[in-house]
Amino acid sequence: MPINAVFEALAHxxxxxxxxxxxxxxxxxxxxxxxxxLSKPTLSAHFAKLRDAGLVVVERQGTTLVYHLNMSILEExxxxxxxxxERDQ
Amino acid sequence: MPINAVFEALAHxxxxxxxxxxxxxxxxxxxxxxxxxLSKPTLSAHFAKLRDAGLVVVERQGTTLVYHLNMSILEExxxxxxxxxERDQ
DNA sequence: CTGCTAATTAGTCAATCTACTAAATATCGT
DNA sequence: ACGATATTTAGTAGATTGACTAATTAGCAG
Numbered sequence: 001m002p003i004n005a006v007f008e009a010l011a012h013x014x015x016x017x018x019x020x021x022x023x024x025x026x027x028x029x030x031x032x033x034x035x036x037x038l039s040k041p042t043l044s045a046h047f048a049k050l051r052d053a054g055l056v057v058v059e060r061q062g063t064t065l066v067y068h069l070n071m072s073i074l075e076e077x078x079x080x081x082x083x084x085x086e087r088d089q
Numbered sequence: 090m091p092i093n094a095v096f097e098a099l100a101h102x103x104x105x106x107x108x109x110x111x112x113x114x115x116x117x118x119x120x121x122x123x124x125x126x127l128s129k130p131t132l133s134a135h136f137a138k139l140r141d142a143g144l145v146v147v148e149r150q151g152t153t154l155v156y157h158l159n160m161s162i163l164e165e166x167x168x169x170x171x172x173x174x175e176r177d178q
Numbered sequence: 179c180t181g182c183t184a185a186t187t188a189g190t191c192a193a194t195c196t197a198c199t200a201a202a203t204a205t206c207g208t
Numbered sequence: 209a210c211g212a213t214a215t216t217t218a219g220t221a222g223a224t225t226g227a228c229t230a231a232t233t234a235g236c237a238g
Contacts, residue, residue: 004102010170011100012226013093029185042227044186063184063235078167081099101196118215131197133216152205152214180238187232194225202217208210 006077009053014038015046022056022069029065095166098142103127104135111145111158118154 009015018032033043047067050056054073059066098104107121122132136156139145143162148155 007096007100007105011096014226016096016170030183033185038226039228040185041187041229045226048186060235063182065185074170078170081105081163081167103196119213122215127196128198129215130199130217134196137216149205152212154215182235182237184234185232186234188230190228190230192225192227195223197222198220200218202215204213204215206211206213208212 003077003080005049005053006055006073009049009055010077012046012049014043015050018043018046018050018067019055019069019074022067026059026066026068028061029067032067092166092169094138094142095144095162098138098144099166101135101138103132104139107132107135107139107156108144108158108163111156115148115155115157117150118156121156 014036017035021027021032021035029044029047030040032047033040036043047056047058050067051058055070056067057070059068103125106124110116110121110124118133118136119129121136122129125132136145136147139156140147144159145156146159148157
């Protein structure tokens with residue numbers, strides 16, 4: 001899970017808002033999409049970036065996909081930034 | 090200083106590496122540029138994004154411009170992310 | 179298996195990003 | 209004022225992003 005993907009995922013306000021919503025509780029793609037004035041395919045692409053970064057994990061429940069926040073990846077990126085390890089930056 | 094500019098500035102590995110270098114000590118644009126296989130104008134554009142985000146401040150010393158890390162802005166963004174304030178993110 | 183709902187994938191387009199080279203600006207020393 | 213050095217600004221090209229609509233896939237109910 002390259003750390004670069006995490007920072008790129010965090011670079012868009014919609015994706016940060018998705019993370020904020022998921023912090024309250026897991027939500028389906030449709031429920032999340034209802035919080036934004038954007039089409040579902042557009043949101044789906046945002047979800048994909050968050051998934052690729054490992055910031056969220058997805059679980060299928062019948063026909064709906066439920067997204068969960070993965071705090072550990074976020075904390076990893078934050079600690080990397082705080083410590084400014086030379087490793088990857 | 091919109092928080093969004095901070096996250097966008099952090100989204101590029103070269104800019105994160107610049108911050109890591111400045112964490113050691115302030116450096117001139119030229120010295121920073123020497124650490125990357127990129128043209129000076131390209132680095133100058135990266136510096137501009139870091140400046141716009143408030144992550145670095147610049148001080149002129151004769152003919153050279155010396156960049157300093159501005160940790161407080163970085164910590165502000167991090168704490169916002171850790172706390173996940175609904176405010177902006 | 180047909181139809182219905184949930185969500186993603188495909189395809190497109192305008193805008194932004196990142197790199198480059200060439201030109202301009204700023205400061206210092208003579 | 210001139211020339212040298214440090215850095216940015218201007219202009220350009222190719223790649224990526226973020227939005228949309230239309231089409232596809234996945235699962236469930238009858």
